[in-house]
Amino acid sequence: MARIALKVDVDTLRGTREGVPKLLSMLSAARAQATFLYSLGPDHTGWALRRVFRPGFLKKVSRTSVVSLYGVRTLMYGVLLPAPDIGRKGAAEMRAARAAGHECGIHTWDHVYWQDNVRGRDAAWTRRQMQNAFDRYTDIFGEAPPTHGAAGWQMNDDAFRQIDDWGMAYASDGRGVTPYIPTVDGVACRHVQMPTTLPTLDELIGVDGWTEENVHEAILRLTAAPADARDHIFTLHTELEGGKLAPVFEKLLAGWRAQGHELVSMATWYRHLDRSTLPQLPVTWGEIEGRSGQLIIQP
Template identity: 60%
Template sequence: MPSITLKIDVDTYRGTREGVPNLVRLLQQHQANASFLFSLGPDHTGWALRRAFRPGFFQKVSRTSVVEHYGLKTLMYGVLLPAPDIGRTCAAEMRAVRDAGFECGIHTWDHVVWQDHVRRRDATWTRTQMQKSFDRFTDIFGQPPQTHGAAGWQMNEHAFAQLDAFGMAYASDGRAQLTESGTLADPAAGPHRLSALGKTHSCIQLPTTLPTLDEMLGRSMHGAVVDTANIAAHLLKLTEQPRDHVYTLHAELEGQKLAPIFDQLLSGWRAQGYQCMAMADYYEQVKNEPLPTYPVSWGELPGRSGELILQA
């Protein structure tokens, strides 16, 4: 049976408080499994307004209604409002996810700081940021994290080395290359290892292989403009041919305004014969397979501004 691994990125305080419980209920209704990856430090979402100067940023904002999905208050955190400490104030919500039977892991310490700076930072800065999230996760859950999914699919070679130092066997920090229509540019894309800093790392990467909702909304795909009425159908068309996939969703989107679309996707994937699983489940399926090794690589994806980690 082919699988859809559901990787849930939780970026913000609001997403943790409101989107995460909604997703837990929806997944339980569909008897689907998933991995929740938490931002564990301050919510400085307002600092992301600096990205307005990047090519393609305004185009994405206009397509995805950032204010509608994230809320004006969230966009003021760190600018006009103090940044809430997500891990300190939302520990109960995070433990409730674990208690409901879902895998929990690390997304980042400070989402905006990591996404905007990690590519150019050194080993000391990188280890410090990752150790903060590791320690906070351990404090909240009483045990160390088993997995990681990078904020904004942004990493550096020191960060990949740190995953090995933490003893993480698997993570989902990058993406597979996609065509303009959302299909895989390389049909063989999938689990792999990375070579960096002169060595092959043991941590297996499980790259996201499908476009995200915010990358699709407002774009022309398959001859039609994608909107909330047809986006589920467009995404389900990409999974018509059975193969294992990793799909990244966001607590701020599928957990709130776009929850009805995620409901359609879960029903559609079941009808297509997929099993929805957590990253840990997918890792168990592939850990003994002979996996390819690639160098750390960067590139762009349709519908997303800036470069991110891509499977070479």
């Protein structure tokens, strides 16, 4: 039996107020634990429309209905509507996840602003964005966040250093196959990176006949024993699996249970790691099939 850590990215106000409660209900029914990572500042989702000029973006959105997944109102935030403060308006829903026994942590301060800018920004900008999120999380939960998972799997060297400075033991900021110790300028970080190991549902929909009704079967093929008995981290989004893709995510949860997997938080996954055996690998950028642009990957 393998462990599958469920990493829940919460990107928007709608995902916080509507998607989180829906996922809590599904996770409870499946006896599953998860790690909820929150966007804690302004919701500038509308700014993401500028990505239409990026290579691969139109191909991706042509396979999924962005409007039906995120809603018209959310896509107007920061464009035709003011950007709402997610941390202030969605604090109750955030705390509900912890009250239900799930781990909570930082996703970002301003999701789109971080995702579209962090790679080229300096230490001052990076640490200011991250500290804004840290302070808001502490205001909401009354304690420091235990972990971090970067928006869009986008980071820079100073962001990795900030995780160390906070004293976090582990984070999940990129994509890969196994946990590792990241190195920055040849120096090993003090925290473990636990990358997302499985493709996301939206990366698979519209490819090789996978649809919103059957895409869970693609993931279950990747986690079927004995072909693959290793542990995994799966990233889901409250706006997707807590919204339009909820029916297929319920099928995925049931399928994992039938395969005998333990569905856990990142914290539980980390406790079963032997840090002494983990490789030290440099921070690397690359592409992932089904997702536009470059992101942090395991070399």
